[in-house]
Amino acid sequence: MDLAEVLRSRGLRLTAPRQLVLEAVYRLRHATPDQIHAEVAGKAAGVNITTVYRTLELLEELELITHAHLSHGAPTYHAVDEHQHAHLVCRGCGSVRELPSAVLDGLARELRDSRGFRLDIGHVALFGLCGDCDTNREAGVTPC
Structure with a gap:
């Protein structure tokens, strides 16, 4: 189901800002509201940060996107798709990598x-160090 259909099913209409925010989330993969706003503003200068936040909230209510806290700052948004994943966040370089949910299936089952x-x-x-940052740390090199 596309965004227009999801919105219509809830009695809402598709607006350009809603479409642009969703496209930005998909394009950027893991992005903060400020990063999404910068992406959207490049295409539609009239879309302000408040509109981005409201749209992100709506898209999350519609279960089209979700967020995770990958740092001490703003949440990071990403698309909801068929392959749920956890996140590996490097404290050295700040990279974010996806970890297939299957890796955590045993833990999830044990907790349940x-x-x-x-x-x-x-x-x-x-949170930890990616392979490059860990190798650099062991070699005494400044982080990436």
């Missing part, structure tokens, strides 16, 4: 069975 807790894998972020 032993504690009755259902893990929301799309919001999971694991």
Whole structure:
């Protein structure tokens, strides 16, 4: 189902800012509201940051996008798609890599069975050092 159909099913209409924000989230893959705003403003200068935040909230309510907290700053938004994933966040260079949810299936099952807790894998972020930063650290080189 496309954005226009999802909005119509809720009695809402498709606007240019809504379409542009959704396209920016898909294009940028993991982006903060400021990054999304910069992307959208390049195409439609009249779209302000408040509109971006409201649109992100709406798109998340419609379950088209989701967010994760990948740093101490603003949340990072990404598309909801068929392959749910966790995030590997490098504290050295700041890179974000996707981790297939299957890697956490055992943990998710254990949490559900032993504690009755259902893990929301799309919001999971694991912090550490990527291979390059770890190698550089061991070699005494300044982080990437």
